[in-house]
Amino acid sequence: MIADRRPEVVFNCAAYNAVDRAEKEPALARAINAEGPGHVAAACRRHGATLVHFSTNFVFDGADDKPYLEADEPSPISAYGRSKLEGERRVLETGAHVLLVRTAAVFGGPHSFPQRILDRARSGEKLRVVSDQHVNPTYAKDLAAAAVELVEDGMAGIVHAVAEGCTGWDDFARAALKELGVSTPVESVGSAAYASAARRPFNGCLATTRYRPLRPWREALHQWASGLK
Numbered sequence: 374m375i376a377d378r379r380p381e382v383v384f385n386c387a388a389y390n391a392v393d394r395a396e397k398e399p400a401l402a403r404a405i406n407a408e409g410p411g412h413v414a415a416a417c418r419r420h421g422a423t424l425v426h427f428s429t430n431f432v433f434d435g436a437d438d439k440p441y442l443e444a445d446e447p448s449p450i451s452a453y454g455r456s457k458l459e460g461e462r463r464v465l466e467t468g469a470h471v472l473l474v475r476t477a478a479v480f481g482g483p484h485s486f487p488q489r490i491l492d493r494a495r496s497g498e499k500l501r502v503v504s505d506q507h508v509n510p511t512y513a514k515d516l517a518a519a520a521v522e523l524v525e526d527g528m529a530g531i532v533h534a535v536a537e538g539c540t541g542w543d544d545f546a547r548a549a550l551k552e553l554g555v556s557t558p559v560e561s562v563g564s565a566a567y568a569s570a571a572r573r574p575f576n577g578c579l580a581t582t583r584y585r586p587l588r589p590w591r592e593a594l595h596q597w598a599s600g601l602k
């Protein structure tokens with residue numbers, strides 16, 4: 374397709390992102406998150422296209438007590454994180470012009486976290502949400518605009534693009550419900566209360582030395598919620 378259409382820029386958003394399932398299917402996760410992007414990057418190099426490839430805060434182990442910067446050493450603790458890190462390395466080593474955007478906790482789509490929380494609250498479910506994993510909730514629309522801006526600026530290499538502010542998933546859930554006037558309480562629980570196949574970083578917070586934070590996540594969440602009313 375790249376050979377036929379000769380795009381100037383290719384945005385690769387495809388991923389195997391079933392974080393828990395990846396523990397049982399590491400080969401499939403690796404094929405989609407590492408080998409696939411490597412092929413796309415090679416085609417981009419052959420045809421002179423810029424590749425924008427998305428990666429994740431899950432390449433870090435989350436053991437540090439400050440947000441992770443572009444220069445920090447990745448050390449993934451899950452099969453998903455390892456497959457994404459290998460994808461990063463493969464696209465970068467092709468020699469293509471690559472902008473590698475690491476992001477986190479993306480919301481905005483119909484299956485994203487605040488929408489699922491809202492659906493569960495409306496169905497009368499009791500809500501228990503983890504408080505000890507922290508992320509920058511990042512609005513997909515803001516991320517998309519940032520990716521375009523970074524390409525237009527000719528940026529290459531690894532760039533962290535996340536909303537300003539880092540919070541627990543429990544606070545993220547409460548903020549989403551509040552925006553929509555839903556009064557369902559959210560019980561905060563520790564990760565230990567949740568049996569999950571994959572380990573997730575406690576500190577999933579990103580920061581950047583190469584770009585700027587996207588607008589604060591609560592502002593972006595407000596805009597997302599306004600679109601639902």
Ligand SMILES: NC(=O)c1ccc[n+]([C@@H]2O[C@H](COP(=O)([O-])OP(=O)(O)OC[C@H]3O[C@@H](n4cnc5c(N)ncnc54)[C@H](OP(=O)(O)O)[C@@H]3O)[C@@H](O)[C@H]2O)c1
Pocket residue numbers: 385386387388389390405427428429430457475476477478479480482
């Ligand atoms: N969502 C987050 O919180 C988050 C956080 C950090 C980083 N990221 C990164 O952001 C990127 C986009 O994630 P997302 O959450 O937006 O994912 P998404 O909404 O689930 O979209 C992933 C897309 O990949 C496609 N896909 C899956 N396997 C494929 C394959 N073998 N060949 C071609 N396409 C395939 C899926 O197609 P179908 O719909 O047809 O299955 C889907 O359209 C990924 O690189 C992800 O690692 C996401």
